[in-house]
Amino acid sequence: YEDTWLKLQAKAHAFQKAYGALAPDPRVLQFGADLKRVAAVVSYTRASLGEEELNWGAYSAKIREMLRKHLDVTGLATVIKQRDLSDTAFWAAFEAPPAEQQSAAVSVLNSLKKVAYEAAATNPKQYASFAARVTELIQAFNQGMVAAAEALAKAKGIADGIQSEQHAHQGSGLNERAYGIHAILKAHVVKQAEAEPTDDDEAAQGQEGEAEDGEGADGEGADAGDDGEATGGTPTGPKRRPLTPLQQAALAIDALYSSDESAPPWWHERVQLRKTLRQRVRVALKDLGLQGWQHEIPQAVDAYAVKRYKKP
Incomplete structure (x- = not known):
């Protein structure tokens, strides 16, 4: 199936190149309708498979305009357009x-x-x-x-x-990026539980799970400020449970990568600085008893930070 699909795309691309090279020769123009059908089939199939939109840059400007008009007229342009959840x-x-x-x-x-x-x-x-x-x-x-x-x-x-x-960070006491870091750390608490934890580990995990009963996508049991950060409660609202050590570590790591002092612009392209940041992540994690705190977690945080804390 995959081989057939790849062959079809290759033949379609060859057809497009040949048409673009020979047009506007009258003997070639008669195949314009075929070119439209081929482009429509490839575009629809790519959408059906969840693949990226057709690379229109491979087509000449004139052919690109012709095919785009065809997709608009047939309604395929709406089908193949990739939309965000905010749309x-x-x-x-x-x-x-x-x-x-x-x-x-x-x-x-x-x-x-x-x-x-x-x-x-x-x-x-x-x-x-x-x-x-x-x-x-x-x-x-x-x-x-x-x-x-x-x-x-x-x-x-x-x-x-x-x-x-x-939106799960809302009401958790963490901002969105810190919540993402917390998810990385929390995954390693689960791994530790599977690896026959010690009594101290079980107690720490119990504290983490108990505190997190009040955090979730709907923020039940938590009282959030306007920016989703932790609050001390109000006379008319419940006081938020204190942040767990894992949440505090997530906020500390978030501050580390947010600060221009520790992570200045273009930090993500400086190999030695990234190494230093990973070392500081280890320091923040070393007393939490997490599995993988020395290598696996800092590497995962680094990969996450490159995408979420990139400057500029």
Whole structure:
């Protein structure tokens, strides 16, 4: 299947190059309709597979304009466009009437794969499971195992989950980037639990889990300030539980990469400075008893920071 798809794309590209090189020879112009159909098939298939949009830069300006007009007229331009979760058109697709659900499912899954994969690339600990679910759903949909209506329903569940995770920091006492760091650290607490923890480890984990009962996507049991930071409570509202050692470490690491003093502009391109920052991350983690605190976690934090704390 993959070999056939790659061969089709190669032949389509060769056809496009030949047409572009020979046009406007009258003997070639008669194949213009074929070129449009080929471009439409390739574009729609790429969208169905959740692949990136067709590389229009490979086409000449004249042919590019001709094909874009064709996709607009046929409605394929709407289907293959990759949208973000903040785009109202993305959510509108879930309300498509039965006759339009097939193309709506293709459009939604195409956009959702991009969103999930980009999020997972930034922080696998938070979003890798969403990316895996999208991939599984796309495969099932393309194999005819899932109807369009069911695919849309499942896609909405995944999209809602991603959106909830994006706002999960609210009410946690952490800002969004610090919450991402906390997710990395917390994943290694779970690993430690699986590795037959000591009595001290179990006590520390109990403290972490108990404090986190009040944090979540809906912020229940927590009283957040306007920016989602920790507050001391008000006479009319409940006082937030104190931050756990893991949350405090996440905030310390967030401050480390946010500061222009410790992480000045272009820090991410300075090898020695990145090494120094990883060493300071180790210092922040060494007393928490986390598995992988010496190498694995600092490397994961570094990869996350390059994407979320890059300056400029």
